[in-house]
Amino acid sequence: MNQRNRRSFTKEFKHEAASLVVDQGYSIAEACRAMGVGPTAMRRWVLQLQGEQGGLTPKAQALTxxxxxxxxxxxQVQRLEREKSILKKATALLISDEI
Structure with a gap:
C-alpha cells in the first residue's frame, strides 16, 4: 500500500505563511508557491489568523x-475549577463524617 506521510508545520511557520496573505497582500496561490504548501492548508491558516486577529480563540493551537x-x-482556569470542585467535595465529605 502506498502511504503518504503528512507534513507537519510549526505554529510559527503557519503564522508566517498566513501573514503573507493577511498582512502582506499576497494571493493564496502566491503564498502557496512562496511557502511550498497546498492551497487547502493555506486557506485554513488564513481563516484561522483572520479569526484570531478578530478576537476569536481557535479550537486548534493558536497562531498569534x-x-x-x-x-x-x-x-489554567479549567484546572483550577477542577481542583476547586474536588476540594468542595472533600470538604463536604469531611463535614458529613463529623455529623
Missing amino acids: PEQRRIQELEK
Whole structure:
C-alpha cells in the first residue's frame, strides 16, 4: 500500500505563511508557491489568523502569541475549577463524617 506521510508545520511557520496573505497582500496561490504548501492548508491558516486577529480563540493551537496566551490561561482556569470542585467535595465529605 502506498502511504503518504503528512507534513507537519510549526505554529510559527503557519503564522508566517498566513501573514503573507493577511498582512502582506499576497494571493493564496502566491503564498502557496512562496511557502511550498497546498492551497487547502493555506486557506485554513488564513481563516484561522483572520479569526484570531478578530478576537476569536481557535479550537486548534493558536497562531498569534496573544491567542496562545489566552489558550494557556483558559487551560489554567479549567484546572483550577477542577481542583476547586474536588476540594468542595472533600470538604463536604469531611463535614458529613463529623455529623
